[in-house]
Amino acid sequence: MLQYIIKRLLLLPLLLFLFSVFAFVVIQAPPGDFVTSYIAELAASGSSMDQAQIEALRELYGLNQPMHIQYFKWVGRILQGDLGVSLDWQRPNAELIRERLLLTLLLGLFTFGFTWALAIPIGILSATRQYSFLDYFFTVFNYIGVATPTFMTALVLMWLAFKYFGVSITGLFSAEYVDAPWSWGRVVDLLKHLWLPAVILGMDGTARLARVMRANLLDELHKPYVEMARAKGLSEWQLVLKYPVRLALNPLISTIGWYLPLLFSGSVIVATVLNLPTIGPMLLRSLTNQDMFLAGAIVLIYCSLAIIGTLISDILLAWLDPRIRMEES
16 A cells, blocks of 8 residues: 555656646736736726836736746746735735635535535435436436536526525625624624535536446446345345445545545636635636736646645545555555
8 A cells, every 4th residue: 555655656746747837838828918918908998008118017027038937937936835926916826815715615625525425325325226216316316417507507596596585695705794804703604605605516516426326336236246245144235335335436536636626716607606705716817817827826726736636536546445456566
């Protein structure tokens, strides 16, 4: 097991380097730069800048240098723990990310817990009650969950809440708690608002994971070792939970790699629709305004979390299924 983990850890520096290059290329891919976007905003408002001022701005932000020089300066600052300064907000990126990090993580953890708490039992019940009314009911539920875009669900619920109850379900706080300092009342108000975005974000994941769990558990239930365990006198639920469920969880555990970035960001579109103060909308704004240092920092954090999540998935899979460790040895 230790050898297996060491092999995975040795790949981390190389992967982080490759993803840093990827993140930098992605934020540099659109034509123009932050100064170009800024000039366009000035033109829309009826103002303008002369060429000397434009060149001075590019020199101030280091945008007049070759791409590889910009990359190495950017990575050098990150290695020193400096995520740079947002060109749009004119504030340190670390400060901007930190302000939204707590709410983003809370929303992601609630969504993760909701998804797994429902998906696994639904998958088990559907597999053990195959072709029953319960199985058909959950199948329809899963198809609806997969087919309906999460932002559409958010828009429908917003309309229903406003039309029939006269309330707005956007944001994570009531108006009186938006800028209030943290207190017990603010925490309670957050919990009152947090469950709905978590349910909206978790519906798609619940439907997908439940289908995966059902399919894999059905495959395990028809294997010879299950018949042998049943012949030895194990009760049905003891048999199902002890062996097949454990192996059927493998594909679900492998999805943890892409759940960590989700915990950090949430859904960008849903967060924008519901006006959630999370990191996702801030990334969208930074990409729109070509705020390269803020966008690059967030994208690099996403990539790093994906690598760490994949490592955690590999370790959990190796611990859960000894066959994986034997294949690597």
